[in-house]
Amino acid sequence: MDHQKLRDSISNAWATDVLPSLSGLVEIPAVSAAYDAAWEENGHLRAAVEHVRGWIAARGLPGARCEVVRLDGRAPLLFVDVPATPGAAATAGTVLLYGHLDKQPPLGDWSEGLGPWQPVIRGDRLYGRGAADDGYSGYAATTALEAVQEAGGEHARAVLLLETGEESGSPDLPAYLEHLGDRLGEVSLVVCLDGGGGDYERLWLTSSLRGAVQATLTVRLLETGVHSGLGSGIVPSSFRVMRQLLDRLEDPETGEIKVPEMVVPIPDERRAEAAELVAGHPEVAVPKLPVLPGVRRVSDDEVELVLNNTWRPTLSITGAAGLPDPAVAGAVLRPWTSVRLSFRLPPTADAEAARAALERVLTTDVPYGAQIEVGEFMVLNGWHAPTAAPWLEAALRQVGDDVFGRPCQSMGIGGGIPFMEMLGRRYPRAQFVVTGALGNDSNAHVPDEWLHIPFAKQVTEAVARLLDAHARAGAQS
Numbered sequence: 001m002d003h004q005k006l007r008d009s010i011s012n013a014w015a016t017d018v019l020p021s022l023s024g025l026v027e028i029p030a031v032s033a034a035y036d037a038a039w040e041e042n043g044h045l046r047a048a049v050e051h052v053r054g055w056i057a058a059r060g061l062p063g064a065r066c067e068v069v070r071l072d073g074r075a076p077l078l079f080v081d082v083p084a085t086p087g088a089a090a091t092a093g094t095v096l097l098y099g100h101l102d103k104q105p106p107l108g109d110w111s112e113g114l115g116p117w118q119p120v121i122r123g124d125r126l127y128g129r130g131a132a133d134d135g136y137s138g139y140a141a142t143t144a145l146e147a148v149q150e151a152g153g154e155h156a157r158a159v160l161l162l163e164t165g166e167e168s169g170s171p172d173l174p175a176y177l178e179h180l181g182d183r184l185g186e187v188s189l190v191v192c193l194d195g196g197g198g199d200y201e202r203l204w205l206t207s208s209l210r211g212a213v214q215a216t217l218t219v220r221l222l223e224t225g226v227h228s229g230l231g232s233g234i235v236p237s238s239f240r241v242m243r244q245l246l247d248r249l250e251d252p253e254t255g256e257i258k259v260p261e262m263v264v265p266i267p268d269e270r271r272a273e274a275a276e277l278v279a280g281h282p283e284v285a286v287p288k289l290p291v292l293p294g295v296r297r298v299s300d301d302e303v304e305l306v307l308n309n310t311w312r313p314t315l316s317i318t319g320a321a322g323l324p325d326p327a328v329a330g331a332v333l334r335p336w337t338s339v340r341l342s343f344r345l346p347p348t349a350d351a352e353a354a355r356a357a358l359e360r361v362l363t364t365d366v367p368y369g370a371q372i373e374v375g376e377f378m379v380l381n382g383w384h385a386p387t388a389a390p391w392l393e394a395a396l397r398q399v400g401d402d403v404f405g406r407p408c409q410s411m412g413i414g415g416g417i418p419f420m421e422m423l424g425r426r427y428p429r430a431q432f433v434v435t436g437a438l439g440n441d442s443n444a445h446v447p448d449e450w451l452h453i454p455f456a457k458q459v460t461e462a463v464a465r466l467l468d469a470h471a472r473a474g475a476q477s
Helices: 003-026 046-059 131-152 173-184 238-250 266-281 302-310 349-361 390-404 419-428 453-476
Strands: 065-069 077-083 094-100 120-123 125-127 157-163 187-192 204-209 211-222 314-321 336-346 372-382 407-415 432-433 450-452
Touching: 003 125, 003 131, 003 419, 003 453, 046 065, 046 077, 046 157, 046 336, 046 372, 065 173, 077 173, 094 419, 094 453, 131 157, 131 450, 131 453, 157 173, 173 314, 173 419, 187 419, 187 453, 204 266, 211 238, 211 349, 238 314, 238 336, 238 349, 266 302, 266 407, 302 407, 336 349, 336 372, 349 372, 390 432, 390 453, 419 432, 450 453
Parallel strands: 094 157, 094 187, 187 432, 204 407
Antiparallel strands: 065 077, 077 157, 120 125, 125 450, 211 336, 211 372, 314 336
16 A cells, blocks of 8 residues: 555545545534434434535445435434445454544533634644534544545445434434344444544554443422422422532542442553553543632542543432522522433443442432432443454554554543444454544534644544455455
């Protein structure tokens, strides 16, 4: 494969074809179904899928078939099937390239001149919701396949799968995997482009992803609110009962999770990886967060902070109801309090077992006989990367040297990608490359999301080289 021709092809495609279409994708408010109850009527998810389908179909990849798959009541999915190049051996199997087209909501005020559905290029950055998470992925995967062919390389049969439910926890993906199972074939390599790392200087490889359990907890004690002078001291505050229940789940002093089903032993290799990350890349090991002056971190040991963020369970309260705004809060003993619980789970924890344990802990021996409701669950398993095959290790070393001028770096991620665990179970012998263009400051999920364009080009080139190496490894097996 002509590596210079590969690089030139990718650079030209990004400049002339990718960025204009990706900017058009940013303009579509394709908010994930969990945040848009009227997603079917609004049609934005369908519009996003059709937008990308049209672009890929017009690329002219030999033999490629683009299909929008829709199951009743489920968010649509784009399925692209690209035949192997003539020189790739059948033993290479199928490469599955994954990304998603649904987006997080705008979530707050964007900076002057920027907006969630307003694509803006400033220098090397493309701003807009979904540019980096994860709208670029389908463009990068398609461009990599094109460039391999133009540069005289090889690739196995490739399937591009772009879902529209990842930000909602991928609830429809199991049904689609079952529906498409026979058409996926024998997957031997999975390339996920929904990841990222600490900087834009090297290729970051995700070694683990946390799972999650989310639930809404409601505590009720009164049919209606009453004057606090009349009821306080006689009926307990729903907020106080809520505090007692939360203390069953989390140590209020340390943040340690008390539910045994949510805790797992940390593998020795991941402890070593965390120590290596802190020693070699201290500037990216722990994200630089907008901490207020005087606020201390949970620990002074950065290795422990990495492990807290990747292998230990945590609880965040991400929403609340039943609490009026302080400016209009009267002297009332409120009838109920509701909070949204968001647990991040270790990569190897059983998320369903954790969910069942959570429900049991919250509904057993409830203080004061309060009425407890636990529902609106979202349950996601985490993922732990398998050991890389020799061909993949060699290819990644070459990518690090030739594309980035620095070795690739592995690290655990505190977030989750449900698809990885599903595929890991379905294809236990497959190799996995979970990477992406996101950096710590790309602002995914928050205002001013942006894509680092030169880095996205390098990620595209890395994928192209891995596709060629995979096809050649299959030919030698």
